[in-house]
Amino acid sequence: MSIDQNTGRPSFKFISTGEVGTPASPNGIAYVTPIDLDGDNIYDYAYAGDILGNVWRFNLLSSNSNDWTSQPQKLFTAPAIQPISTKIIVTRMEQNGTSGDVILNFGTGMRKEGYLGGKTTYATGQQSIYGIRDKTALAFSMVPGTTTPQVDRSRMQRQVVHDGGKQDQLSNMKVDWNTKSGWYLDLTRPTINGKVEYEQVIYNPYLERGKYLIANTFIDGSNPVLSCRTVQSSGYTYPFEATSGSGLRGFFDNNFTGSSYRKQLNAVGAPILLRTTDGKLLLLTKDNQGNPNLHEVYLPESSSIRRISWREIF
Template sequence: SDDINSRTPASRQVVTYDSVAGKSINFDWNSLNTAQKNDLRTDGTGSTDTEASGMARLGYIRGDRNCEINSTGGTCLYPASGKDVNGQVFSSTSLRKRNSALGDIVHSGPFFVGPPGTSYPDTIEPTAPYSTFAIANKTRAGMTYVGSNDGMLHALDENGNEVFAYIPGSLFSTVAGEGLHYLSDPTYIHRYYVDLSPTVQDAYINIGGTPAWHSILIGGLRGGGKGLFAIDVTDPSALASAAASKVLWEFTDNNLGYTFSDISIGKMNNGTWAAIFGNGYNSDPNGDGHAKLFILPLDGTSPVIIDTSVGNIANTDCNDPGSDCNGLAAPRLVDLNGDGIIDRIYAGDLFGNLWAFDVSNALAAGWAPAYGTDPLFQACSATPCTSSNRQPITMEPDIEFHPTQSSNSTAPNQLVFFGTGQYLTQQDNADKAQQSFYGVWDSGGTGDLNRDALVSQTITTTLDASLGNVRTTTQNPVVYSSTTKGWLIDFPTLSGGALSGERSVTRPSALGSIVFFNTMTPTISSSDLCSVGGSGWLMAVDLLTGGQPALIPIDADNNGVFDANDKLGSAIVVGTQTGGGGVPSESRFISNKRVTTDSSGGLQVDNVQTGPAKLPARMSWSELDAP
């Protein structure tokens, strides 16, 4: 933030998108369209203010501090003349006082991009080997991309200096309490703007009539709005000099809601490279309330939308008592034959359905849910499934090829790992419904599986004098067959049998013979999700059974040795409680370390072991599961 605060507003490279003209533009007054100017001219009551006030708000967003409350600067610095076309001057120190011109960064994780390093085979684009692109860019300067709630995606060089910033065009709004004008409102109450973590992936696409390899950034708003954008970040030097020309497109759709999950990128069987994502939540007022999978070509051509047809909306409002709106969470991409091309996609929805999508056809018209109108699995706390016992899936699942089942008769032989629960709104804090973690075998045939096809494992929580609060689990055998399709773990109840509200809302990691996953139990009652309190568990169970593993997965006493001290008697510890007083985020794995941050700002580093497979040195958001 030091660099941004020390810059003059006019010196910053800031661009936005004109949805009317369908192109990116510089974020300056003369480049904006009428609707965008009207947003900046809107005052705190929703009325249209003078053009000079709009120019002042634009300068404020670019970093001008002169017109903030208690400022002694006088006339706003941007534009330099301080006057609009009518000669009006905005010199009032009435705009919201900030601690920094850089907004807060909450859910958007920074994404570092260095030289190309994706493990694509050269055969994925035979006429343009990926290795040639990687070699040509091997000295590419590193850049970090992150969204913030000042309305911008920021691009920072290796010294932390801002190279450019992008304001999504979908943020403009004249509604009181929304839009860019609200950022300068003295009555401002925190809201999200560019709050989704960006994703960057190399892809072979046609830009300007010439197919070539590019590094493409996909960003979004998370709770800040309903839309995505794409920027070509192949050449950092071009971003510094001509950032507007590198914005490829913005995307919205009637059935696109708030996308809370990261976007995946990959090559499809029809030859296109695409961004793949679920439609998210609250796709109103113009959507149909269904859960849908979007496959959006990176060249900006029309998307393929696969409709599950599950969900409904009444009176164009997902909050209407007659509505039962659904939404699809982040998908997991699977390459079944090792050619680097996506063949199958898995994603869960708010109704507890875990969908398998078959995208192996060379024609997009042949892409569809693998089991017709049925999901692969329905997650419910009891059978039969009802609207009152279904368990929402809001995380991206993880996938592994089944290590003991490889028959063609049970293809595709994927083990799908996912937890249930929801943490999207303040109201979710009080939700105490029973949630679970699942390992489900996709063995072809018919879908529509439920918990009756799974073996249940039971968690026991113990307060140990040496280890603190730890967990063990049963070792019930799981014999995979035509009737047994995996395992489940119901999260424990409190003393006396009361439900705790424990849930799993972050992506698990299947590594070696172990599945690692985290759970959370929020406790805060305030309206600020940013400061959530609570507790959580860091779990590690056997991949095939969900029970106690054959090896010790967690160094529970943190002494660097996996031994009898990491057991309770003969029972191996499979879960440790977070020690920072907050709920855990998704863990990252580096060498033999599991690294987890929590909502209190704590950082927990644990020693882990996984068995046969090696832990990755780096995990990508858009990683394909392949044999």
């Protein structure tokens, strides 16, 4: 959808990716992230993930919207059973003090609402959080028609979770951008009441200062017929450096030379960071009853990476 700046009239343009799925496994896109690369306050591209695990780039460079229907560029395909149902977060790498290539951060997972009394279900199989590099985004804006090779997961840096209780340690592996195309972290698969559940991302991640990625995950609970023990749904909050996928040191404990952790906050919905009048940084979450919770968190004070785009509101 676009809006005429003079009349305010909306117009709609349908752009097909060509991958519609099947009746048994339909495809679709839930969120689209537009970006402005050259700072003219006009969107150049839009990024989106679909239910089949594909990441797409749509070319919006032309002033003629009829040109937007040209074949979208597929940048990445996640492994089988890794749907992308949340927003892709877009930022830029920092290279020698200047804004460089585009990084796309997203998680996989999906919630399927139960209709007419049916049970709500979630994605099965291994789910992950990703950061992939769109290496030709800036060059692409100068040369319409340029194609980009797909990012291969085998050429991405693996980050891991070291199990350690309610504050699980995150790895801090560096990404060698000469040989790697991004990073990924495979989420956990806990066994609850004898059944394997799959930790996944069903809420939009949050980007702070164009550099720090915060993601809430979800793990379905269990209420088996043959057991008296009901386990409520749960989830973790992950702080990352968006570019490398390295766990963000000091986020929960203000120790920037120590280890980095995820924390089991059992948060529902997208995370939000707030700054108080006395300078404290608070993470706002809510529980599965809708009750808000505030957690004091910490970030390094310096940050030179800029937002991918902005808009002045009059």
